[in-house]
Amino acid sequence: MSKVFEFQSVSKRFGSxxxxxxxxxxxxxxxxxxxxxxxGAGKTTALKILLGLLPSDQxxxxxxxxxxxxxxxxxxxxxxxxxxxxxxxxxxxxREIGWFAAGFYPLGFQxxxxxxxxxxxxPDLPIKSLSKGMQGKVSLALAMAHDxxxxxxDEPTSGLDPLVRREFLESMVDVAAEGxxxxxxxxxxxxxxxxxxxxxxxxxxxxxLCEPLDVLKTRVCEVVVTLNDIETAPPxxxxxxxxxxxxxxxxxxxLYIRDLDESGKIALAGDPNHAVxxxxxxxxxxxxxxxxxxxxxxxxxxxxxTAV
Numbered sequence: 669m670s671k672v673f674e675f676q677s678v679s680k681r682f683g684s685x686x687x688x689x690x691x692x693x694x695x696x697x698x699x700x701x702x703x704x705x706x707x708g709a710g711k712t713t714a715l716k717i718l719l720g721l722l723p724s725d726q727x728x729x730x731x732x733x734x735x736x737x738x739x740x741x742x743x744x745x746x747x748x749x750x751x752x753x754x755x756x757x758x759x760x761x762x763r764e765i766g767w768f769a770a771g772f773y774p775l776g777f778q779x780x781x782x783x784x785x786x787x788x789x790x791p792d793l794p795i796k797s798l799s800k801g802m803q804g805k806v807s808l809a810l811a812m813a814h815d816x817x818x819x820x821x822d823e824p825t826s827g828l829d830p831l832v833r834r835e836f837l838e839s840m841v842d843v844a845a846e847g848x849x850x851x852x853x854x855x856x857x858x859x860x861x862x863x864x865x866x867x868x869x870x871x872x873x874x875x876x877l878c879e880p881l882d883v884l885k886t887r888v889c890e891v892v893v894t895l896n897d898i899e900t901a902p903p904x905x906x907x908x909x910x911x912x913x914x915x916x917x918x919x920x921x922x923l924y925i926r927d928l929d930e931s932g933k934i935a936l937a938g939d940p941n942h943a944v945x946x947x948x949x950x951x952x953x954x955x956x957x958x959x960x961x962x963x964x965x966x967x968x969x970x971x972x973x974t975a976v
Contacts, residue, residue, distance in 0.1 A: 678727035705870035711853040748811035752823040758796035781813035801832035821852040861952040876967040894944040906932040912958040924958035
């Protein structure tokens with residue numbers, strides 16, 4: 669299957685600050701890829717480099733077979749992009765903004781925009797009079813009206829109420845079902861979990877993981893161990909397992925563990941020092957928090973050197 673977009677060891681610095689450090693990832697047709705990370709992790713920088721809005725310092729990125737650094741304008745014509753702060757002429761009505769944007773795209777854009785606007789139940793009113801949720805739908809309709817193979821959405825649901833946010837994200841499943849690709853950056857991890865096929869997590873500019881959501885959730889488990897005695901040593905893990913985080917409260921240890929196989933689970937449950945062992949599959953948000961607090965060596969992240 670051909671790659672719709674790809675990062676190949678992309679790095680970017682702003683002075684002494686390392687925004688991206690050797691980031692690699694890709695997306696294929698029909699996938700919803702969620703790019704997660706704390707503020708300042710490099711998510712927006714990565715999206716801008718992909719679209720040719722920022723140059724990278726090292727590495728390469730491509731969209732639809734086009735190099736981001738040399739074909740940025742063509743990429744942006746072929747991709748649907750919704751920035752975190754969409755810029756539209758708020759004095760125009762919904763219909764007028766569709767007519768205006770149609771001048772930059774091939775024939776059929778305005779008709780398709782009006783179809784999407786109707787599906788989103790957008791009234792033909794001045795954009796400034798619409799709610800933030802409705803304005804977000806206008807921006808999404810503009811991004812989708814030329815039927816792009818790739819939609820790039822930077823915090824598309826920021827500031828939306830929960831109902832509109834859920835509706836917005838679930839519409840991305842329909843886009844992917846049509847064989848198109850969605851790359852979205854979001855803080856709404858609980859909602860992202862409902863729609864994402866692939867999860868990529870940035871931490872301090874490094875890609876610490878990028879894998880299918882269903883695989884990630886089977887590879888990470890939460891283990892709550894109640895020890896027989898408060899003086900008992902903490903639970904020992906098999907060599908293949910990797911501890912993300914551990915929290916202790918008296919006799920109770922709460923562990924987030926990656927790659928704990930069935931034999932490891934049986935060994936924990938059968939340890940005579942353990943009074944109770946409870947193992948469950950955590951949510952994506954819990955996995956994300958564990959990844960943000962884990963030691964760097966868990967992900968084989970070398971300390972980033974910055975200029976003095």
